[in-house]
Amino acid sequence: MAGSVQNNLPKPLWLLAELTYKCPLQCVYCSNPADFAEYKDELSAEDWLRVLREARAMGATQLGLSGGEPLLRRDLEILIAQARRLGFYTNLITSGVGMDEGRVRGFREAGLDHIQLSFQAATPELNDYIAGTRAFRHKLEMAHAVKKLGFPMVLCFVLHRENEDQIEHMLELAIQLEADYVELATTQYYGWAFLNRDRLMPTRAQIEHGERIAHAYQEKMKGKMKIYYVVPDYYEDRPKACMNGWGSIFLTITPDGTALPCHAARQLPGLLLPNVREHSIEWIWNDSPDFNRFRGFDWMNEPCRRCPERFKDFGGCRCQAYMLTGDAANADPVCSLSPYHGLIEKALDSAQRPDRSAKPLIFRNPKNSKSLVENRRSLARSTVI
């Protein structure tokens, strides 16, 4: 009786714990906010243990331990052990930098379920250029250690114009490293990737080539290795069902304890940004204004409001709608029915004629983050005057 009512409420099945914004890498497509250097007050292990307990009691099953680079948290093993005791399926999402075989063994003992290891490219030169640091050889060693200790391993390659042509080489590398899953995920334009969008957007020819290679390998590796290929949404004419709908299954906790319905949502205007230091996960998920803001369908503008497809894609991504149109309640402009769809077409048009000299890549590091914040402030000051 009570159980059946409970079951109709959405549950935060996916808990993404961004343990820190610190990272030894400087990837130009990082999805962390551009102003990450502003947030220094990290949650304690005690706070995180409470978050894990409360989220698990709310029905969370998948835990992503992410960042920044989660390996920089010395209490990571404690969090993993607690998560496992609570019954989470624990996923460590890491660059591998800060890991050695001893630590991988420690994760095994703590009960970690799975490691997702990122590569920036299939060759050391390009990998280390995109990452802004020398990391490729160490990543290879860590991939061997992960497999040696019996973990399921997901290799994640974020694709963009600079590395998309290496896709076949990436898949061969994955086979050689005995990956169980490979994610070939084209860059989504949030955070640093949005700043670098003009330099990262692949050409249509690259996308078609990538898709062809990925499908050939899916066929070839059937039953041995699962390969996911994610097409960039800019090249679709319908938006992704972002987060499976706002406040539907996804809960992000940022390093400073802010609870968000997705990791890019902090930028949306008008959010109250509840913090786990002050509120329970139950209140945040069920009752906070933020998590209810875009639940259901009443908040929608036209054309989503009466669109039969709204039940399938929920109008796409709120952050993308806000970043490109200025109103988070608009349709995601990826949708060809959006009056702003021309913005996407324009970005794609210029991607077909790449001009490398146009704009330098902005690397994700504290120095660039601080200067972006400073620029934004001086811009705001000059508008006031």
Place this chain on the structure above:
Amino acid sequence: MDDCPFHDQDAIPQIASTHRFQWEKAQDCYVILYPEGMVKLNGSAAEILKRCNGEMSVAELIRDLNDQFPDADVAADAFRFLQVAHENGWICAKQSP
């Protein structure tokens, strides 16, 4: 797929090391968990997977199900489900020592 090892009734199924099978109170059902995903299981699937414990052969698993559910035609269902579970990578055959 014809390479399902569970056509052989002596094969011993177990949950794949990449996956976890557990009861989820909040879902009120058994689930299979794997990297970044979850599958909810119905009652009969769960009864079969409970027995994929690396100890029972396919023949023993079916006998055990028959004992517990004498009114159902479990053999055909179990074979079909073991094949699907294997294709999905949820279970594998225990290697003989």
